[in-house]
Amino acid sequence: MKVAYWPGCVSRGFTPELHGSMARIAPLLDIELVEIDRGACCGAGVIAEHNQELADTLNARTFALAQQVDGAAMMMNICSTCQGAQTECQERLDASAEYRAHVNETLADEGLSYDKGLTNKNLLWLLVEEFGLDELRTRVQRPLTDLHVGPFYGCYIVRPIDRLGIDEELPRDTYLALVIEALGGTVIDYAGSHKCCGFPIITMNKEASLKQAGRHLGDALDARADCLVTPCPLCHLNLDLQQPLAERVVGRALNMPVLHLPQLVGLALGVPADQLGLQRHVVKPTSVIDWTTSVVAGVDETSTAR
Amino acid sequence: MSEFILRLRRYNPESGAPPYWEEHTVDLEPHRSVLEAILQARARFDGSIGIRCSCRAAICGSCGVRINGKPDLACHTHLDKAQRQARDGVIEVEPMGNMPIIKDLIVDMESVHWKKIQRVTPWLIAKQPAPEREYIVPKETMIDVTQSMACIQCGACVSDCLSMEVDPLFIGPAALAKAYRFVGDPRDDQHFERLQDLAEDPHGIYDCTHCFACIDACPKGVAPMSQIMRLRRLAGSDHGIEDANNGERHEEAFVSLVRQYGLLNEAELLPRSYGGDSPLAKFKPSAQKELVSSLPAIGKALLRRKVTPAAVLKPHKLARDDLRQIKRIYETVEGREQRFELNLYISGYDEELEGATASPADASVGGDAQTSAEHGQPGQTPGGSPTR
Numbered sequence: 115m116k117v118a119y120w121p122g123c124v125s126r127g128f129t130p131e132l133h134g135s136m137a138r139i140a141p142l143l144d145i146e147l148v149e150i151d152r153g154a155c156c157g158a159g160v161i162a163e164h165n166q167e168l169a170d171t172l173n174a175r176t177f178a179l180a181q182q183v184d185g186a187a188m189m190m191n192i193c194s195t196c197q198g199a200q201t202e203c204q205e206r207l208d209a210s211a212e213y214r215a216h217v218n219e220t221l222a223d224e225g226l227s228y229d230k231g232l233t234n235k236n237l238l239w240l241l242v243e244e245f246g247l248d249e250l251r252t253r254v255q256r257p258l259t260d261l262h263v264g265p266f267y268g269c270y271i272v273r274p275i276d277r278l279g280i281d282e283e284l285p286r287d288t289y290l291a292l293v294i295e296a297l298g299g300t301v302i303d304y305a306g307s308h309k310c311c312g313f314p315i316i317t318m319n320k321e322a323s324l325k326q327a328g329r330h331l332g333d334a335l336d337a338r339a340d341c342l343v344t345p346c347p348l349c350h351l352n353l354d355l356q357q358p359l360a361e362r363v364v365g366r367a368l369n370m371p372v373l374h375l376p377q378l379v380g381l382a383l384g385v386p387a388d389q390l391g392l393q394r395h396v397v398k399p400t401s402v403i404d405w406t407t408s409v410v411a412g413v414d415e416t417s418t419a420r
Numbered sequence: 421m422s423e424f425i426l427r428l429r430r431y432n433p434e435s436g437a438p439p440y441w442e443e444h445t446v447d448l449e450p451h452r453s454v455l456e457a458i459l460q461a462r463a464r465f466d467g468s469i470g471i472r473c474s475c476r477a478a479i480c481g482s483c484g485v486r487i488n489g490k491p492d493l494a495c496h497t498h499l500d501k502a503q504r505q506a507r508d509g510v511i512e513v514e515p516m517g518n519m520p521i522i523k524d525l526i527v528d529m530e531s532v533h534w535k536k537i538q539r540v541t542p543w544l545i546a547k548q549p550a551p552e553r554e555y556i557v558p559k560e561t562m563i564d565v566t567q568s569m570a571c572i573q574c575g576a577c578v579s580d581c582l583s584m585e586v587d588p589l590f591i592g593p594a595a596l597a598k599a600y601r602f603v604g605d606p607r608d609d610q611h612f613e614r615l616q617d618l619a620e621d622p623h624g625i626y627d628c629t630h631c632f633a634c635i636d637a638c639p640k641g642v643a644p645m646s647q648i649m650r651l652r653r654l655a656g657s658d659h660g661i662e663d664a665n666n667g668e669r670h671e672e673a674f675v676s677l678v679r680q681y682g683l684l685n686e687a688e689l690l691p692r693s694y695g696g697d698s699p700l701a702k703f704k705p706s707a708q709k710e711l712v713s714s715l716p717a718i719g720k721a722l723l724r725r726k727v728t729p730a731a732v733l734k735p736h737k738l739a740r741d742d743l744r745q746i747k748r749i750y751e752t753v754e755g756r757e758q759r760f761e762l763n764l765y766i767s768g769y770d771e772e773l774e775g776a777t778a779s780p781a782d783a784s785v786g787g788d789a790q791t792s793a794e795h796g797q798p799g800q801t802p803g804g805s806p807t808r
Contacts, residue, residue: 123684209769273632310631317693318626322587358716
């Protein structure tokens with residue numbers, strides 16, 4: 115499947131391992147990535163907070179660029195925050211023809227125009243709804259047997275449910291659990307899976323922000339998770355990069371590895387850990403990977419081959 | 421009649437015993453409410469079940485509870501729907517969160533919710549001198565605050581506020597939505613003072629973590645988080661209030677960095693959020709202090725080559741042609757005389773218009789009350805039924 119690929123800013127900035135691991139697993143899933151490298155930051159809600167029309171126009175420009183990609187089935191992103199912020203803008207653009215025309219007028223000088231009804235899916239949604247869990251199961255080379263994985267969604271991809279199209283038909287707020295299971299892992303049910311990592315207020319109220327991250331990591335630890343997996347690089351910043359500081363705030367050792375979604379998929383598809391950038395994390399994923407023998411969760415390649 | 425099983429969380433703090441779950445089977449039509457089921461269980465099996473209710477028609481806001489983990493009004497939730505959403509076919513009912521439990525499903529609204537409402541001066545401080553008769557304001561300026569006026573004070577948003585969960589001092593979604601009701605009211609005389617107060621409070625508007633939980637929790641479509649974002653917009657952009665919580669600086673730095681680079685430059689965003697929107701921000705004492713306190717994280721990130729010095733010094737940037745386009749979009753949009761905002765709660769959706777009946781042309785662009793809907797702006801279309 116060919117997609118107009120929107121990596122977002124953070125996957126090319128402070129979590130380069132996310133962008134890299136996506137590129138690494140794409141061919142294994144028959145996904146052809148045509149990167150939208152001309153689009154601007156989605157604004158992460160902050161630009162909309164400053165000026166809604168500005169955020170809508172910047173994202174309409176990105177959508178228009180995505181619609182220009184020849185033969186692309188849809189736009190795909192790898193960031194919960196991009197998914198939420200862009201869907202919010204798209205909701206307004208799609209709701210009113212008059213508003214859309216107004217925004218398109220600003221884009222007209224560059225020969226760009228957004229047509230209503232773009233499909234923009236996070237990798238997580240694409241895996242379940244397009245690629246399919248059965249197909250995913252057949253591609254698994256090294257099942258994540260005995261690996262206990264806690265899902266961490268990120269607010270922007272689970273709320274508000276109306277805007278994101280989450281309902282009984284499309285239970286998108288359960289997809290991470292479905293994917294973990296399809297990859298052969300064990301899903302850990304814990305209190306923080308759908309809560310906020312705290313990242314948006316890290317500069318405004320650092321203690322509350324880190325308390326959120328620390329509490330969810332601690333809850334996952336208490337529920338005996340080996341690691342967390344998240345489709346959101348901003349959550350990853352608070353949960354992984356800031357984990358040493360979160361440990362201080364909540365007063366306990368956490369040492370909880372946090373994987374990006376493509377990394378977890380990649381491990382199960384048989385990609386070596388170092389090609390997925392796992393060595394770059396602040397919290398070493400030793401509980402996920404035994405670095406010396408490349409054993410995933412205590413099940414080495416020979417035993418899975420049997 | 422159909423059978424439904426309820427699992428109620430029982431707790432009496434005065435008893436000294438811990439909370440426990442209790443199941444009851446009730447007989448009701450599927451379209452009946454969870455509240456009716458609770459009342460039937462109380463009447464038939466156990467008169468000591470504590471539940472607060474009054475109107476039974478989703479207008480008094482008394483019967484806020486958590487049903488299958490999600491906050492809602494018990495009288496506003498049909499049994500068949502609740503059963504479909506139950507994890508194991510049993511409808512689970514608990515008291516709301518973030519507030520102390522008085523008994524069973526009754527929480528102490530007084531000590532949390534109402535205290536916070538009082539915190540935001542929830543009444544009109546009218547402009548003086550008072551007119552001889554009534555205050556006359558343009559109709560469209562009041563439409564803007566109708567969304568926050570739809571609040572019935574049920575506390576569902578307070579129950580699920582993820583910021584309040586870790587910071588009980590946070591003013592919270594219900595009270596801040598109430599605050600916007602007066603900041604957006606053209607008759608109020610204290611817009612600046614109200615905004616400054618809410619921006620300077622370390623647990624005020626900048627303590628909201630943008631998690632959307634209150635939007636999903638609200639049974640009335642108030643979208644408290646959207647009202648908080650409007651308060652921020654008015655405080656920072658219109659009144660130029662520079663708060664001590666880095667809220668305004670963070671927003672300004674973010675917006676300006678995207679204008680300059682097209683993409684987010686994380687390495688610059690952090691120091692500028694503390695030291696102000698300038699490349700020299702990192703040398704200011706406020707930013708230096710922050711950088712030092714973050715050394716454990718920064719050090720590890722550099723050690724693992726997660727963040728390389730090259731990425732910090734030479735951040736990613738769009739191509740020159742694209743940056744020119746981004747800059748032009750900024751100039752066009754920010755150069756408008758009036759900031760433009762489309763509130764779908766008020767304007768509705770195009771699709772709904774086709775089927776809508778007897779909708780007066782009462783819609784407008786929302787947001788900036790005094791400026792909205794004046795000269796044929798887009799979005800000024802007759803409204804369908806409000807959804808969000």
